[in-house]
Amino acid sequence: MNEPPRLQTCPRHRLECRIAGAAWWKRGLTFAVLAFAGCTALPPQQQGAAPQSAPQTQCVGAIEQPYGLTPISDPALLDGTVQPPGKGGLCMGQAYQVTQPLTVYRVWDSSKPWGEFGKWWSFTPPAGPRDAYRVANEICPSWSALDRVTQCRLKVGSEIVIGTGQSATCDPKDNASYPPSAQIQVFVPNDNSNPGKQLIFDCVAQAAWP
Structure with missing residues (x-):
């Protein structure tokens, strides 16, 4: 006492x-x-560390150091790819410079031929069924019919972003929405208005998919 x-x-x-x-x-x-x-402020600070993550969301999966790529700092490039929840794109991403001519694949819509050499690609050959591919890559039906696939290689020296997928809220007519995904996506900032500014080469002729 x-x-x-x-x-x-x-x-x-x-x-x-x-x-x-x-x-x-x-x-x-x-x-x-x-x-x-400040305990409630710690998670956003951790999410904001490299690789960059979208605020106020729960990303899934992880970005592992890929062969043939060197990490770089490019906030402007990241800002165009890491999106808030419901918008698709990346949930978290890291910018890289290409040091080896890596092979990439793109599934696109044959009714929009200008989209064959668009900006979103993958390192792994796409596998069906189509609906499962949509879920893994958060691609709404109204965005793309996903009926063609093209294979190309990345130009050495190009700057790209890779990361895991952000959730997507589709148009009401699609009757679909997709959660964040651990699937690695590749953002290649191609300029289709100028073939000289495309960051891909050695492309294989398009094929029907799946």
């Missing part, structure tokens, strides 16, 4: 007692209060 007040503080401030050392009690108290006040 004659214990000093110091022992009565711990039950009321257990977080402070765990963080502070015996010789740094006051410093530990300050740190604990700040940590408690």
